Amino acid sequence: MRPFDYHRATDLDDASGHLNASTQIIAGGTNLLDLMKLQVMTPQQLVDINRIDGLDRIEPEGEGLRIGALVPNSDLAGDERIRRNYPVLSRALLAGASGQLRNKATTGGNLLQRTRCPYFYETAMPCNKRDPGTGCAARGGATRMNAVLGVSEHCIAAHPSDMAVGMRVLGAEVEIRRADGSHTRKTLDELYSLPGERPDIETTLSPDDIITAVILPAPVAPSVQSYRKVRDRASYAFALVSVAAVVQVEGGKITRADLAFGGIASRPWRDPAVEAMLVGETPSIDLFRAAGKRLVAAAETQPGNAFKLPMVRRTLAGVLAEATGLSEPTTGTDNVGEIA
Amino acid sequence: MTDMFRMDKPQPRLFDETVQGVIGKPLDRPEGLLKVTGRAPYAAEVPEANMVHGVLVRSTITRGRLTGIDKSALEGLSGILGVIRSPEFVRNSAQGMANEAPIQPEDHVAYFGQPMALVVAETFEAARDGAHRLRLSYETEHAEIDPTTTSEIDTKPDSFGDLDSAMAQADVTIDQKYSTPGQVSAAMEPHASIAWWEGDNVTLRGSYQMLRFNRNELADSLGIDPENVRILSPYVGGGFGSKLGIGSEAVAAAIAARELGRPVRVVMSRQHVFDMVLRRSETHQRLRLAAKADGTLLGIGHEDRVSNLPGEEFSEPTAMATHFMYGGENRLYNHEIARIHRTPSGSVRAPGEAVGMLALESAMDELAEVAGIDPVELRLRNLPEKHPEKGVPFSSRRFEDCLREGAKEFGWENRTPTASRREGDWFIGCGMSGAGRANMLVPSEARVTLEGDRAIVETDMTDIGTGSYAILTQIAAELLGLPMDRVETRLGDTRFPGASGSGGSVGAGSSGSSVFLAAKKIRARLAEAMGCAEEDLTLQDGIARSGNIQKPLSELAATAMTEEGGIKPGAMGKEFFQAGFGAHFVEIGVNAITGEARVRRMLGVFSAGRILNEKTATSQCIGGMVWGLGAALTEELQHDPRTGGIVSRDLANYHVASHADVPMIDVRLLPERDDQANPMQAKGIGELGISGAGAAVTNAIYNACGVRIRDFPATPDKIIAGLEALGR
Amino acid sequence: MAERNPPQSVTLNVNGTSETLEVDTRVTLLDALRDHLNLTGTKKGCDHGQCGACTVMVNGRRINSCLTLAVMHEGDEITTIEGIGTPEAPSDMQRAFVTCDGFQCGYCTPGQVMSGTAVLEEFRQGWPSHVSKDLTGNADFNDEELAERMSGNLCRCSAYPGIRQAITSVATKTKEAAE
Ligand SMILES: Cc1cc2nc3c(=O)[nH]c(=O)nc-3n(C[C@H](O)[C@H](O)[C@H](O)COP(=O)(O)OP(=O)(O)OC[C@H]3O[C@@H](n4cnc5c(N)ncnc54)[C@H](O)[C@@H]3O)c2cc1C
Ligand code: FES
């Protein structure tokens, strides 16, 4: 860690007054400090937002919910409303990290956590995300944790968050406070940038923007929701592949198939074409296999991560089979009933 | 100098005569409360006054020469005291029992991650920052890093009979290749040393397994007399081989402390532990089995290629257990050591068996399948009468009982045919394997003092979690007739008599015997004081009895009695082949969709001579079995294909098993006495649990879903590939 | 600019005692405990949130003390292993770890004890886990649930079965006492 100044912000104005390109917000700190210890990130000042009032609540907002940026991952996963009406988000959170980390990790910090690509962490090797213009050492390297979708010539890093996949499938929006005190909202699609030429630019936020909340739309009810994560050990490991689904079936036909994917892409992934080919169809394994094929049609694999294609196809088919009632639901698949 | 008892004859079973009743019992560890309350002090935790902090800097090239150190980036940083670099710095940890300095490479770089310099500062934070900023420049040389293609290969062939013709004549054969990735010890306590000098004498508080050797290694590294070195390691946060030999952090701390005239603490970061501490070599193995239709082996071939840096003595002895597990007259070995520039390899828990048995026991499973014989039965049919190569008898061997009793207890007869049992998305299957690990004796000494009804045991033996505090206390308590709380065991100080150290599962048998022999001498003195023969003396709860005479020890030993005991190997080690044996049984679930494998049940049945403490021995076995589970399912070092550097260099990327990977595990220890092993009839158990365990897991995967994993570990991607190949 | 950042003052409430420290802003809560307060019961296994050896309770919740800064904890209530019990007066959980041999080398152990203690409270409060069959009710206490919840604490000695036996025995005792 390089020396830095520490500022404990008293309110949002105070916080944004201290934010610029060489400072960082610290929330839970579980990702930022990890990277600062290795000098992957070297901010000159940390702005601690933990003591700002009002960012740690989950409140109704219209028919949906407003989740404060400082709500810890455990509280969010354990919230009765989330468990009942947005179980896919609970499941995604609970599949991530560990009990201790979830107690500290925050909603805002989780969204903005950075890639686990080992070359991003290895300061002795090139990385366009860490040191723009130096090259991508992951290409030609060990790529088990890297992405196959949404990658560019300059970067094949995967977005590691589970929570963000759950939020993406739910169509969540991020509420952002601008330096001038105004608020704006972005979908996750609008929040996360693709790597393109500048993999170091990961979001459309400016340095003095503060995420204040995530807004969940009205629950999809009734629906079947599922989060399935495949990883190298039974717990406390990042996803090789994860699939989140919110599915409705009426009269033997799929009427809704919202799908999001983790572990395989540069950002929490959604593919409208895949969803479209499911809606209106009768559930069948062949259909689900075709959807999986479609999902990875444009994938660019490395020798070390080509396995993610069959893995995500199979996982998707398994999730859809459970969600549409073709097979017995297992742990991770939950029913959301009509909202009373 | 202690007179050293040589193990030339079978020894009487004194522990079956003594009556204190603590030996063998599942007693709590005497140091347990200190550990669970956080009061046991590990290496980095006893700061010296005026201590400063050092952080190592690694090489970021694979091979070449250091040409310069640029300190400019450290200028103006507060608290930096200096950049220390010395020709005495070591390239890597010493190999186990090296007893001399590891290679001191001066300016040469031999692998990516090699320790190059030490940045010392008033605070840890400043030192770490300085170490990150220091810029080293190099001249690079071409380096070979791939064990499969490298040009420099040492070869050690060995054979008995003619395997090729056995293969030709056999009714059934297996000829398969297996591979295992590099692995690491990953002890939870990172390597740490605090060094300080008083005149010409250096004291090192470190985390080491074999102090008697480590002292000489450190002295040799520093170019000083071992008399001037003291090492303290009363508590060691796990070793598993990684702390067998003196490491770079210890040498650097001692040098920095000398240069700066202040105590220096160097704790390796977790990433540096991966970079700089000896790993277990990856292996490429070929197994050939030639058998008659009834499964009887005619021959075994076990060829392997492992790797190490040029100049390192050690090579993973992959085929170690293959030499004695099963019969068959025609046997062939070819051990190849590829010389490559990766973090050097060394002993990691159960060197040899841990990976060699994965291949052997997988091949046996494949043979059982092809021959249509139950895997347990196949092993039973191949138990050799004598050591199949040395021709000497086994000392005690209850391998057959382990197999039979294990099969019964596990319910092996309920095993279903391959890929026939399904619960929802899960294929369920069972697998088994044999286990074996040679037993050894290493010279070891200890001192026991009886004063009144209290005894003190002193030896430089270490307890790395293995239970030394418990068993050495029990041994002295049993022989001196004292309750456990009357015996204090002091370990981990080179001022005490030199022990075997903890490694190769030799600790309990070797250092235990030295305590036994010292305590036995005190018994002789007590008998003399009682005026009786030693055989007629009974000691219990602080009272000595002989016939109808009865005296308290507080009277007999009013003046302290001190004795030293020592043991060294003798004829018994040559005239008999000594080993612990066992059998593993596993039930597993394999997810038919995602390819994830989860162990549901695991049973290990072992025979390893007299069990000195059933509780700690069981824990040792469980530990080993979980290591086997990890080797089978999750553990894998990944190297960068261009630099050879370790990519999976932290605990998020190198997956040791977590709670969720490990079910409740059953261990059964069969009663046994090995009179040839040592005066306690006990054999090593610390590594036996790993031997074969991983193969039982992958054999169970095969039984569950029909996918044979020969390239370890069995991660979901490989199982999916296997399922897809089968159209599942 | 900040190449010689001045120490900052922070007051922590550690095991019931108020402690004011002057620390470099870079000092983690873990290093503050170990190096500044000499509370070395909390262990450093990885310094990156990857092992759980550094687990402490902050305001009643378990966290990894290696991934948080001391200066962020002004006024916080911190409980370390030293605050759970002593060799003379160990907690039930600590005693159960000894009885069940829920450790070998002992290095991960303080973290396991902290997590074990916290996990029982998490069960009591009805928190779900990744393996909970049903999210809407309170999860059952069983070994699968316990293993998942304890997975943030690695043990290379692999004392996992003993650790969970110890926690289960305390859970059972507490439950019986409540009934
Ligand atoms: C060992 C380990 C295992 C893990 N496993 C998983 C896993 O399996 N799945 C998973 O999803 N995650 C996993 N994580 C990651 C974890 O979820 C993240 O570290 C955590 O969510 C980050 O949240 P935080 O509050 O601690 O963020 P911080 O570290 O505080 O911040 C992260 C980034 O977000 C910025 N930031 C934070 N809050 C705001 C805000 N309100 N507005 C603007 N910017 C903000 C910060 O400036 C920083 O750049 C793991 C982490 C570790 C260490
Ligand atoms: S030291 Fe904090 S999690 Fe490992």
Ligand code: FES
């Ligand atoms: S007891 Fe050694 S790591 Fe857990």
